[in-house]
Amino acid sequence: MNRADRPLRLALLGCGSVGSQVVRLLREQADDLTARVGAPLELVGVAVRRPELQRDAEVPAGLLTTDAEGLVSRGDVDVVIEVIGGIEPARSLILTALESGASVVTANKALLAEDGSTLFAAAEKAQRDLYFEAAVAGAIPIVRPLRESLAGDRVRRVLGIVNGTTNFILDKMDTHGSGFAEVLEEAQDLGYAEADPTADVEGYDAAAKAAILASLAFHTRVTAADVYREGISEVSASDVASARDMGSVVKLLAICELRDDPQGPAVSARVHPAMIPRTHPLASVREAFNAVFVETEAAGELMFYGPGAGGSPTASAVLGDLVTVARNRLDDVRGAGESTYAQAEVLPMGQTMTRYHVALDVDDRAGVLAAVAHAFAEHDVSIQTVRQEGHGDDAQLVVVSHRATDAALSATVESLRTMDFVHDVTSVMRVEGDGE
Amino acid sequence: MNRADRPLRLALLGCGSVGSQVVRLLREQADDLTARVGAPLELVGVAVRRPELQRDAEVPAGLLTTDAEGLVSRGDVDVVIEVIGGIEPARSLILTALESGASVVTANKALLAEDGSTLFAAAEKAQRDLYFEAAVAGAIPIVRPLRESLAGDRVRRVLGIVNGTTNFILDKMDTHGSGFAEVLEEAQDLGYAEADPTADVEGYDAAAKAAILASLAFHTRVTAADVYREGISEVSASDVASARDMGSVVKLLAICELRDDPQGPAVSARVHPAMIPRTHPLASVREAFNAVFVETEAAGELMFYGPGAGGSPTASAVLGDLVTVARNRLDDVRGAGESTYAQAEVLPMGQTMTRYHVALDVDDRAGVLAAVAHAFAEHDVSIQTVRQEGHGDDAQLVVVSHRATDAALSATVESLRTMDFVHDVTSVMRVEGDGE
Numbered sequence: 001m002n003r004a005d006r007p008l009r010l011a012l013l014g015c016g017s018v019g020s021q022v023v024r025l026l027r028e029q030a031d032d033l034t035a036r037v038g039a040p041l042e043l044v045g046v047a048v049r050r051p052e053l054q055r056d057a058e059v060p061a062g063l064l065t066t067d068a069e070g071l072v073s074r075g076d077v078d079v080v081i082e083v084i085g086g087i088e089p090a091r092s093l094i095l096t097a098l099e100s101g102a103s104v105v106t107a108n109k110a111l112l113a114e115d116g117s118t119l120f121a122a123a124e125k126a127q128r129d130l131y132f133e134a135a136v137a138g139a140i141p142i143v144r145p146l147r148e149s150l151a152g153d154r155v156r157r158v159l160g161i162v163n164g165t166t167n168f169i170l171d172k173m174d175t176h177g178s179g180f181a182e183v184l185e186e187a188q189d190l191g192y193a194e195a196d197p198t199a200d201v202e203g204y205d206a207a208a209k210a211a212i213l214a215s216l217a218f219h220t221r222v223t224a225a226d227v228y229r230e231g232i233s234e235v236s237a238s239d240v241a242s243a244r245d246m247g248s249v250v251k252l253l254a255i256c257e258l259r260d261d262p263q264g265p266a267v268s269a270r271v272h273p274a275m276i277p278r279t280h281p282l283a284s285v286r287e288a289f290n291a292v293f294v295e296t297e298a299a300g301e302l303m304f305y306g307p308g309a310g311g312s313p314t315a316s317a318v319l320g321d322l323v324t325v326a327r328n329r330l331d332d333v334r335g336a337g338e339s340t341y342a343q344a345e346v347l348p349m350g351q352t353m354t355r356y357h358v359a360l361d362v363d364d365r366a367g368v369l370a371a372v373a374h375a376f377a378e379h380d381v382s383i384q385t386v387r388q389e390g391h392g393d394d395a396q397l398v399v400v401s402h403r404a405t406d407a408a409l410s411a412t413v414e415s416l417r418t419m420d421f422v423h424d425v426t427s428v429m430r431v432e433g434d435g436e
Numbered sequence: 437m438n439r440a441d442r443p444l445r446l447a448l449l450g451c452g453s454v455g456s457q458v459v460r461l462l463r464e465q466a467d468d469l470t471a472r473v474g475a476p477l478e479l480v481g482v483a484v485r486r487p488e489l490q491r492d493a494e495v496p497a498g499l500l501t502t503d504a505e506g507l508v509s510r511g512d513v514d515v516v517i518e519v520i521g522g523i524e525p526a527r528s529l530i531l532t533a534l535e536s537g538a539s540v541v542t543a544n545k546a547l548l549a550e551d552g553s554t555l556f557a558a559a560e561k562a563q564r565d566l567y568f569e570a571a572v573a574g575a576i577p578i579v580r581p582l583r584e585s586l587a588g589d590r591v592r593r594v595l596g597i598v599n600g601t602t603n604f605i606l607d608k609m610d611t612h613g614s615g616f617a618e619v620l621e622e623a624q625d626l627g628y629a630e631a632d633p634t635a636d637v638e639g640y641d642a643a644a645k646a647a648i649l650a651s652l653a654f655h656t657r658v659t660a661a662d663v664y665r666e667g668i669s670e671v672s673a674s675d676v677a678s679a680r681d682m683g684s685v686v687k688l689l690a691i692c693e694l695r696d697d698p699q700g701p702a703v704s705a706r707v708h709p710a711m712i713p714r715t716h717p718l719a720s721v722r723e724a725f726n727a728v729f730v731e732t733e734a735a736g737e738l739m740f741y742g743p744g745a746g747g748s749p750t751a752s753a754v755l756g757d758l759v760t761v762a763r764n765r766l767d768d769v770r771g772a773g774e775s776t777y778a779q780a781e782v783l784p785m786g787q788t789m790t791r792y793h794v795a796l797d798v799d800d801r802a803g804v805l806a807a808v809a810h811a812f813a814e815h816d817v818s819i820q821t822v823r824q825e826g827h828g829d830d831a832q833l834v835v836v837s838h839r840a841t842d843a844a845l846s847a848t849v850e851s852l853r854t855m856d857f858v859h860d861v862t863s864v865m866r867v868e869g870d871g872e
Contacts, residue, residue, distance in 0.1 A: 029589075029590060032590065139589075144577075145581065149577035149756040150756055151472050151756050152756045152757075152759050153465075298748045299753070303739075304738075304741075305717060313736055316588060323588050
């Protein structure tokens, strides 16, 4: 079974919650990993900023080093595992590792979404692997299915719940009827949200993953800067209640779409809260779980579900990549690299087709409904349903549109705001996942 | 981008519902496939039994042949796609194809489950790929995630809804309260069940998939003969109602488990109807959809969901494999082969740990509950809950056990049947998925 007597030499960059679990699994599963790779795996160095820190995993003292640059450039490392996160020094270290002949496994979504092309080009030049299953949706296998399993199919749309913190918050808002601020505090107390929750709550984390998913799904380079982004801090208890009235639930979705325009394929990637029907498979994704729903031409609708974060699940994804990359090293081959042959146009948000749910406090008098309908028609937006609720001072109109460009829908809402019989636009939210 | 000027030559065995869709996708996605593989794919022959039949796909007339043996042995074919199904002639044709230097992509679950080892040995000897994503759960990527994504983790349990026909029937029994026979007829009218539904309804199809899943998950050779099998033809409307009373739903599950026994790891694979809680992710798998729920040590709980059958979804899985296998041919390498290094003991059903839900019509008198509890205790089975329902002639006891060997549970039920105060054992069903 063993294909090489020489052990494969690994270097680990970062030993926090993920890195510690990587070290633990490398030790605990050593025999299985050896059998699956075809050679033993030997950890030759672990780069950390503060070697004096107490860690979850026992790292043999001689392996710890603060000299990450020295570790990746020593030239005898077969695979570098990067779990530092962030742009620098991660980028420089990965580039040096590739130049020095190592293959790389990384969990770094931010770096891949911002500057993946530099990394992939370096991997191509060095003829080494760059694998990143752990960068999207933690332990859930989604990178490999998109890159390989669905390589004979055509992906049309990806809808992902790819941020556990925001899903936990929205789920609690839905089940308890609480407001955003209150639930955020609870999430922070429970360790589901960080002290500074911006990256999660404002959708930056999900946007990075959307860029990676769109690139893989559509064989086109999509970066974080291409992704429209809205977080959940403006989602109110009344938005959530409004969704409930429609038989829907509010989720923060990463949405990647392919559209066949007359001049060729065009893609879009966006992150925003949206109402989805409770019957949609994504609606049952509770607490901090993640799930990615994929619509393809031949396979139809697929969903991948699991824990989207956490040291141990993320380490599982890292080690899965490690086994493939290590096998490739033994065989002296490379796996699939970046695929951008389609070079589809990346659409700005305004040109993306969406649907809106709009709730308005209005005067309770004849002609209001006609005037609201007219505002939609003026922007070429057709209406799916209008529902009037309450009377007198509590009169409310709830309008759900058909699909239109986001620009037209947004302009419609702006013009509604200026109408004198509209007291307030109490909720504006996009609607997804109901097959419209 | 093109890595080869020479097209890769494909032969297709079978041109029914799956084969026709393979032909269609090869034509419609030709440009994408060429870009993803790095060379054009050329279909050089399609073996069918009756060339005169009308088919869904337009197969160029010159390609059709009845000489399958001649097609696979001609020696200039790079990849053979087998979608005939069944044991023979599929096995002989695959073996000849490998001997003649072709890699093979197959959707043949029955053959893999019965005699996979012969095929894998032939692939190893020929140094060619044998890929089979389409053999389990249609379009749902599950073979590749188990073989590769989770290769750095340890799978403990797989629970799969892997047969669409039976899931459709059980779902309808649950939602409409109808009996098995009535729903089977409806499923046959709608094309969800075949005229002879035995392979689906009696669990043979699911058992083949369970053998393949267990082999992959536990790196151990498990064949169809190792899989305990019970179908759904005995599931009654009252079983389904009983499940509902417990907040559960009845599903036909393929269950693969790993157990760490003192003398080493032991695995089991079985197919039977089971009650699972409605809160379990598998409970929401409706109609003819499939899903595979995987529990691992590091990643935790994952689920893969999608269409488990159908020409187009199955063809998607076939083509995903084809892209990988074709790329490997260009690079002159092989992907992961069979992995059986763990060689775990395969346990018979009697030694498998399960839980039972038992409903009994009993005399409504003092001492009955104690006697029933005594029958369980005598077989070393401890009871989780007992519920008495009804009075007098309608008195019923519902007992749910803790985990015990299936042999002990089965013996307990046999001894209950002999007791004079037990008028009838109205429902016996295993209980899964509630974390016990």
